[in-house]
Amino acid sequence: MANQNEGFVCETPNHSGNKESILSNLKYAIVGMFFGIVFVKAEIVSWFRIQEMFQLTSFHMYGVIGTAVVVGAISVFLIKKFNIQTISGEKVRFHPKQFHKGQIYGGLIFGFGWAMTGACPGPLFAQIGTGAAVVVVTLLSAIAGTWVYGFLRDKLPH
Amino acid sequence: MLSFLQQPWHWSIAGVLIGLTVPTLLLLGNKYFGISANLRHICAACLPANIPFFQYDWKKEIWNLFFIGGVFVGGFIAAHFLQNPEPIQIAAATKATLEMQGIHEFTGLIPNDLFSFASLGTIRGFIIIVLGGFLVGFGTRYAGGCTSGHAIMGLSDLQIPSLIATICFMIGGFVMTWFGLPFILNL
Numbered sequence: 052m053a054n055q056n057e058g059f060v061c062e063t064p065n066h067s068g069n070k071e072s073i074l075s076n077l078k079y080a081i082v083g084m085f086f087g088i089v090f091v092k093a094e095i096v097s098w099f100r101i102q103e104m105f106q107l108t109s110f111h112m113y114g115v116i117g118t119a120v121v122v123g124a125i126s127v128f129l130i131k132k133f134n135i136q137t138i139s140g141e142k143v144r145f146h147p148k149q150f151h152k153g154q155i156y157g158g159l160i161f162g163f164g165w166a167m168t169g170a171c172p173g174p175l176f177a178q179i180g181t182g183a184a185v186v187v188v189t190l191l192s193a194i195a196g197t198w199v200y201g202f203l204r205d206k207l208p209h
Numbered sequence: 210m211l212s213f214l215q216q217p218w219h220w221s222i223a224g225v226l227i228g229l230t231v232p233t234l235l236l237l238g239n240k241y242f243g244i245s246a247n248l249r250h251i252c253a254a255c256l257p258a259n260i261p262f263f264q265y266d267w268k269k270e271i272w273n274l275f276f277i278g279g280v281f282v283g284g285f286i287a288a289h290f291l292q293n294p295e296p297i298q299i300a301a302a303t304k305a306t307l308e309m310q311g312i313h314e315f316t317g318l319i320p321n322d323l324f325s326f327a328s329l330g331t332i333r334g335f336i337i338i339v340l341g342g343f344l345v346g347f348g349t350r351y352a353g354g355c356t357s358g359h360a361i362m363g364l365s366d367l368q369i370p371s372l373i374a375t376i377c378f379m380i381g382g383f384v385m386t387w388f389g390l391p392f393i394l395n396l
Contacts, residue, residue, distance in 0.1 A: 065240060065269055079240070079272045080279035082233055085226070087283020092214070092291060093223030096284070097318040099299045102307065105386035108300035111220050116360060118224020123365030126232035135236065143235050145366055148353070154374040157351025158359075162381015164344030166390060167337050169319065171356040172349060173244040175342075176277045178319065180284020185324050189342035196346025197248040201262035207351065 090177040098169030105166050151209040157200075164193075214291050217298075231365050240272055243358030245349035247277050310394035323394075333396040352377070 090096050095115060103109035129135065130143050137143060165171055168189055170178060175193065178186045200207075234240040250267045251274075257263040296316045304315060311333075314321045328334030349355040352374045354363065360378065363371020 065238075065272060071238065071272065075238075076272050076275045078237055079234070080275040080282070082230065082237070083276035083279020084283040084286070085279075086230055086276075087280035087285075088287045088291065089218070089223050089226045089283075090280065091284050091287035091318070092293075093218040093220065094297060094318060095223065097297060098320060098324070099297060099303065099307075099315070099318070101382075102386065103300050103303045105382045106300075106303050106306060108302045114220030115224045115227065116356070118221055119228035119361050120364045122225050122228025123231035123361055124367065126228065127235075127365045127367075130232060130235060137236050137239050139238070141239055144239055146241075148363060148368045148370040150370040150373065151353075153351045153353060154359075154370050155377050157348045157353070158374040158377025159348070159381040159384075160344050161348025161352055161355065162378045162383075163385040163389065164341050164346075164348055164381075165356075165378060166382040166385035167341030167393070168345055170345070171244070172248060172345065173277070173280060173355070173357055175345075176244075176280040177284035177287075180281040180286075181288035181318065182285075183319055183324060185326050185329060185338060186319075188329060189338050189345075192339045192342030193346030193349075194248050194251050196343040196348070197245075197350045198252045198256060198260075198263075198346075199343075200347045200350040201249070201252060201260045202258075204260075204262050 086173070087177045087180060090174055091181055096170065096174040096177045096181070101166065101169040153207070153209045156208065164196075211291075215293055216295075217293055227361065228365070231362055234276075238272065241358075242362040243273075243354055244277060244280075245346075245355035245358060246270065247273050248346050249350060250274060307394075310391060312394065331396075333393055336393050336396070348381075 093115060094100050095112070100109070100112055104112035127145070131145070135143065161171075168175075170186070170189070172193065175186055175190045179190065231242050234242050249263070250270050253263040253265060253267040297318060299315055307320075312320050312322060322328065323334060323337055325334075329338055352359065354371070354374065356378065359371040359374040364375060
């Protein structure tokens with residue numbers, strides 16, 4: 052069992068063949084920065100907005116996620132249709148996801164946590180950035196949850 | 210211009226900008242949008258403990274750690290330079306429900322009476338902050354992604370497993386909001 056990577060494929064694979072320098076990686080930090088600003092300014096990081104979404108008292112979050120999916124889907128369609136390449140001239144690679152029961156069990160468990168904390172992993176980082184210091188505890192707990200999943204993975208139904 | 214940026218942004222503007230993250234990351238360097246993977250990278254980097262799930266070259270995914278570093282900085286910038294001077298507008302029905310559940314501060318993005326170090330010492334604060342965070346981390350990895358990887362990236366690529374995961378995220382959220390939180394928040 053030298054390298055047990057089979058079955059442990061990363062869910063956000065980095066398909067770039069080029070090894071990127073620190074400087075090159077900074078561009079992702081800049082994209083992330085704009086993303087974080089949007090998260091806060093559109094109040095997606097707000098615990099109240101998540102409560103409204105699940106209490107069905109506001110359209111806001113449905114509008115955000117729905118619009119994002121439509122824009123993302125059109126973009127992916129165009130990239131595939133016109134075979135648009137990356138800025139370094141590589142073919143954009145997509146990889147189909149495999150269904151397993153984890154998407155159901157894990158999805159429900161994440162949904163519980165989402166409603167409680169009012170945050171998915173992205174907003175956790177943005178909330179800490181806004182100065183909500185106690186959210187560091189939420190983040191550490193989320194890291195612990197990820198670790199425990201990794202530890203129990205073989206015993207869980209998939 | 211600044212006052213325009215300071216007011217809360219409309220959902221359509223936010224939706225377009227978040228949706229554009231998908232092609233931006235793909236075209237900048239063949240990167241697949243997915244934030245929760247970072248929690249795994251942090252485990253792999255800090256405490257792999259011979260667990261096979263954490264034995265991989267996390268350094269190859271370091272771009273994603275740069276990305277969330279940027280999200281943190283973006284949160285800081287938005288809160289300190291683009292902050293909305295008005296209190297957040299909350300739907301009246303939700304405000305009334307939350308008041309009955311013992312939430313009394315409605316000025317910030319998150320309620321101070323729930324998310325503070327003082328609250329962490331109470332039963333309800335501990336459950337929300339610590340158990341809630343644990344479920345987020347455990348659930349996203351078990352599901353193979355979170356709102357970004359499944360609901361936005363996966364649905365954009367028309368992946369059925371991502372649709373199933375997203376539906377389960379929503380079911381879990383509804384169940385917790387309607388049946389769990391009324392109990393937990395009153396502890």
